Amino acid sequence: MLPPDYVPKSSLGIVPPRSRFLGSLMTTDLWLEERRETDGAEGLWRIHDGLYNFESFVQEHPGGSEWLGLTKGTDISEAFESHHISQLPEQLLSKYFVRKAKTKRNIPFTFEENGFYKTLKKEIRKTLKNVPKDDYNTSDMYSDALFAGLILFSILSVRYWSYTSAVIAGVILGLLTGAGHNYIHRKDSFRMLYFQFSMFQVRDWRISHVLSHHLYPNTVIDLEVILPEPFLQYHPIKKLFGGYYSVIIAPAVFLFSFHAGFFNRLQTYKTLKPIGFTGLSLPLLMYIFGTETILNTFIMWNVILLVGSFQFTLIGFNAAHHHPDVFHDGDTPRSLDEYDWGLNQLDAVMDRKDITGSDFLVLTCFGDHSLHHLFPTLDHSILKHLYPTMKEVMNKFDVNLRMVTQWDAIVGGFQQLLKVKPNPLPPNLKSKKYLLL
Ligand code: HEM
Numbered sequence: 001m002l003p004p005d006y007v008p009k010s011s012l013g014i015v016p017p018r019s020r021f022l023g024s025l026m027t028t029d030l031w032l033e034e035r036r037e038t039d040g041a042e043g044l045w046r047i048h049d050g051l052y053n054f055e056s057f058v059q060e061h062p063g064g065s066e067w068l069g070l071t072k073g074t075d076i077s078e079a080f081e082s083h084h085i086s087q088l089p090e091q092l093l094s095k096y097f098v099r100k101a102k103t104k105r106n107i108p109f110t111f112e113e114n115g116f117y118k119t120l121k122k123e124i125r126k127t128l129k130n131v132p133k134d135d136y137n138t139s140d141m142y143s144d145a146l147f148a149g150l151i152l153f154s155i156l157s158v159r160y161w162s163y164t165s166a167v168i169a170g171v172i173l174g175l176l177t178g179a180g181h182n183y184i185h186r187k188d189s190f191r192m193l194y195f196q197f198s199m200f201q202v203r204d205w206r207i208s209h210v211l212s213h214h215l216y217p218n219t220v221i222d223l224e225v226i227l228p229e230p231f232l233q234y235h236p237i238k239k240l241f242g243g244y245y246s247v248i249i250a251p252a253v254f255l256f257s258f259h260a261g262f263f264n265r266l267q268t269y270k271t272l273k274p275i276g277f278t279g280l281s282l283p284l285l286m287y288i289f290g291t292e293t294i295l296n297t298f299i300m301w302n303v304i305l306l307v308g309s310f311q312f313t314l315i316g317f318n319a320a321h322h323h324p325d326v327f328h329d330g331d332t333p334r335s336l337d338e339y340d341w342g343l344n345q346l347d348a349v350m351d352r353k354d355i356t357g358s359d360f361l362v363l364t365c366f367g368d369h370s371l372h373h374l375f376p377t378l379d380h381s382i383l384k385h386l387y388p389t390m391k392e393v394m395n396k397f398d399v400n401l402r403m404v405t406q407w408d409a410i411v412g413g414f415q416q417l418l419k420v421k422p423n424p425l426p427p428n429l430k431s432k433k434y435l436l437l
Contacts, residue, residue, distance in 0.1 A: 001025060001230065008220055008235035010329050011422065012108050013336065016220040023229030024260065028207035029268045031223055032070060039075035040103035046075040049105070052096040063377075064188040066206060078215035078341060081111050083185075083377050085125055107216065109341035117342030117374070120393045124375060127389045131382045138381035139182055139363050140191065146176040146364075147194055154282055157300050158290030166300055170307020173197060175364040177312045182363055185210055185376040196278040198308060199262040203271070214376055217321055217348040219329040227264070228253060234322050236330045236422040246417040251310075254317070258309035314410075320349045320369040323404070323412030324419055325431070331423040345373045346399055347427040350412075353403040353435060357384075370401050391437050402434040 002021045010016065017034035019026055036043075044051040045068065054061075058068045063083065071079065080089065111118055153169035156162060180195030184202050192202050208223035216222050218234070225234050231253050232246045233239050239246070253260075265272065283301040290297055322328075327347035333339060334347060355367035359381055362368050368383040371390060375383075394400055404412065430436065 002233075003240075006230070006233070006238055006240060008237050008330055010220040011331060012219060012329055012333055012339070014108070014216075014220055014329070015106050020220060020226060022226075024227050024231065024264065025267075026223070026226050027264065027268045028204045028212075028223065029271060031212060031221075031226075032074065032207060035075070035221075036073035038106045039073070040101050040105070041073050041075055042101070043073050044098055045072060046101055046105075047077050047080050047093065048111075049101050050093075051098045051101050052093065053098050054096050057092075057096060062187060066188070066203065070203075070207060071211065075105060075107065077105070077111070078107065078109060079211055081117070081341065082215065082374065085121060085128065085375065085377070108336060108339050109344055110338055111341055112338070115338075115340040115342070116393070116397045116399070117340055117345075119396070120342055120374065120390065123389045123393055124386055127386055128378075128382075131385045135381050135385070136379055138359050139179065139379050142360055142363055143176065143179040143182070143191055143194055146172055146179055150176055150197065150282070151285060154286050154301070154304055155289045157304065158286045158292045158297050161292065161296075161300075163303065166303045167307050170304045171311055173304055173308030174311030174315075177308060178315070178364040178366060181205070181209070181366070182380050185214075186379075193275070193278045196276070197282055198258050198312065199279045199305065200258065201261075201265055201272070201276050203273070203276070204261070204265060210376065214373055217345065217373065218327060222329075225328075228317075232317070232417060234416050235328050236416075236419045239418075239420055242420065243418040247414055250317075250414070250417065254310045254313040255306050256309060257313040258305045315365050315406075318406075318410040318413040319366040320351065320409065322416040323350055323409065324415050324423070325402070325427060325433070326350055326412075326416075327423075327427050328416070332426050334426040342374055343397070343399065346370060346394075346401060346429055349373060350402045350404050350409065350434070352406045352409055354406050356403070359384075387437065394437065399429040400436040402429065402431065402436065404434060 002023055007021045015038045017031055019030055019034060039046055042051055044053050054068050058065050061068055149172045150169055153165045153172060157165035157169055176194050177198040180192060183189055183192035184195055184205055195202055208227065212221060212223035218225060230240060231249055233243060283297055286301060287294060287297045326349065334343060349370045351369055355361045355365050363380045368380065371383040371386050372380065
């Protein structure tokens with residue numbers, strides 16, 4: 001929980017959820033509940049300034065029923081725009097239109113027809129027609145291999161009481177969780193369940209990561225910035241002990257984030273479905289095929305979870321978003337009247353040059369992150385084909401993509417934890433300090 005003086009205010013004019021101060025005690029259910037209060041959707045679904053009733057469409061939605069089921073009563077403009085590349089969803093909208101919204105949107109981002117994002121999307125739509133079909137299988141192949149590796153090394157760890165096997169299984173678990181993230185953004189598939197071996201829940205991540213973080217990165221409503229508070233505070237504001245304690249405890253946060261996710265979930269157990277227990281099949285298999293007692297199996301499973309958590313969270317928190325030159329709410333924004341959503345995404349991200357170029361690292365370590373944010377439903381294995389198109393459109397809009405090394409991203413993440421003064425100037429996407437695309 002954050003004391004009132006330490007709760008960040010939005011330089012974008014976004015009204016935060018009432019319970020923003022709760023930090024790690026905030027839940028995904030509470031976040032959705034409080035979005036319903038700020039979004040002016042009047043119990044329906046809001047897209048820009050229109051209200052729609054998708055009640056009869058929820059079960060037919062080709063991306064699965066969960067997306068519209070979760071978001072009833074909220075503003076889904078950003079989710080709707082970024083989750084569809086074809087024009088079909090837009091053509092369907094008029095069928096469900098009810099009336100105009102009475103209030104202004106709480107979110108300042110725009111999607112003008114000739115703006116950056118819609119122009120880029122039009123071009124990407126054409127580029128996608130030429131993507132080699134075989135590339136679509138690459139992620140599936142890596143993910144399945146990681147899953148097999150996790151099961152194998154987890155069982156070996158209890159069959160031969162081997163910490164080495166447990167550490168290998170843990171590293172694989174961290175990588176598999178990264179790969180599983182590729183699938184939670186898209187329509188339902190069995191591979192999204194790979195994600196649950198971390199004991200995180202797909203449903204929760206679809207809220208905290210897909211519907212919150214991805215659409216509003218680093219703003220006051222980004223749950224991935226809210227949930228680590230007060231342990232890690234990324235906004236540029238007055239911080240408890242100047243933020244120094246965050247730097248010291250960050251490794252512990254990385255180590256325990258899988259466990260923390262599990263305990264946070266216990267607060268909203270009522271929305272937990274049987275599928276939420278997928279992750280428990282790992283200790284069960286370890287017990288059946290191992291030679292250890294229940295207690296020893298439990299201990300070894302926890303070693304695997306801790307290693308996986310450290311690997312996954314260290315990379316996750318230091319992949320792209322936390323660096324003093326990356327936009328965090330509180331910093332001076334590029335614009336308040338006409339802030340294209342796609343440009344906000346570029347302002348709030350940096351990519352890592354040592355990850356880009358490797359299919360495996362891109363899939364498992366949140367690579368090609370800017371493209372992934374802009375088009376989250378595309379498989380990670382095809383993002384590499386989109387760079388030339390993105391570069392062309394970025395040139396037209398006189399912006400670029402900043403690239404750093406993974407090490408610089410980690411150092412930048414720690415510097416951000418100590419940052420108490422907002423940036424007085426908007427992000428410079430063509431800064432010579434960085435390697436540009
Ligand atoms: C919260 C809002 C929404 C989210 C997060 C969402 C998400 C998704 C996802 C993940 C897919 C599958 C994409 C893939 O894996 O290739 C999808 C497909 C689709 N969605 Fe949605 N959706 C939303 C709202 C809507 C609405 C309001 C409509 C129609 C009025 C709609 C119509 C479609 C259609 C037609 C497809 C099939 C693929 C296409 O033609 O683009 N969706 N959606």
